[in-house]
Amino acid sequence: MDVLYFAWVRERIGAPKERVETNAATVMDLVNELRTREERYAAAFADLSALRVAVDQELSDFDAPLKDVREVAFFPPMTGG
């Protein structure tokens, strides 16, 4: 699936988007998998209360299932308007 990062999450990880091959069942499983990869992921995902997640471009939760999902995005709380 495609994993996208925005704002400071993108900066901390160092990429706006990447392809991730995973069997993670939920967003939380994916986060834990990414955390073990490299320090920059562990740093970006250190405090989940500071993060929001979208699954296939809909705001979602960390316990959301990932079956048949094409795109997951991580970002800080939004500041539009």
Add this chain to the structure above:
Amino acid sequence: MDIRVQAEPFDLGAETNAFAARQSGMGAVVTFTGIVRDLDNDVLDVMEIEHYPGMTEKALEKIASQAHERWDIGDILIIHRHGSLRPDDLIMMVATSSRHRADAFQAAEFLMDFLKSRAPFWKKEKTNVSTDWVAAKSKDEDALKRW
């Protein structure tokens, strides 16, 4: 419903006139415009607005649809810019129309409250001393509770 996410500036007067002109049977048009304002202490050089192409449009359409369901609204216009903006630049606008003004006023406030914390935009401020992402305010989240 007319929703535009764009890097280009927009003409507030022309957009408002065009919106008002295409209404029929509507007694009220309400508009809100967001403007890049300078900071209290530091000097703001640039405000960078990042967004999530694809999701942004969907999120704005969803918010506008909810406003349509909730109030007796004729039409909704949302324009939101992204990219590099400077102090006094227009960031975004919403316009709503209704037969009587209460619906247009309330729908415009609803749109703004949800647009601030449910549409995927992020602001970064570059000042004379630092560059920081703008933190979401708890009062913006609290503002959703009244709806």
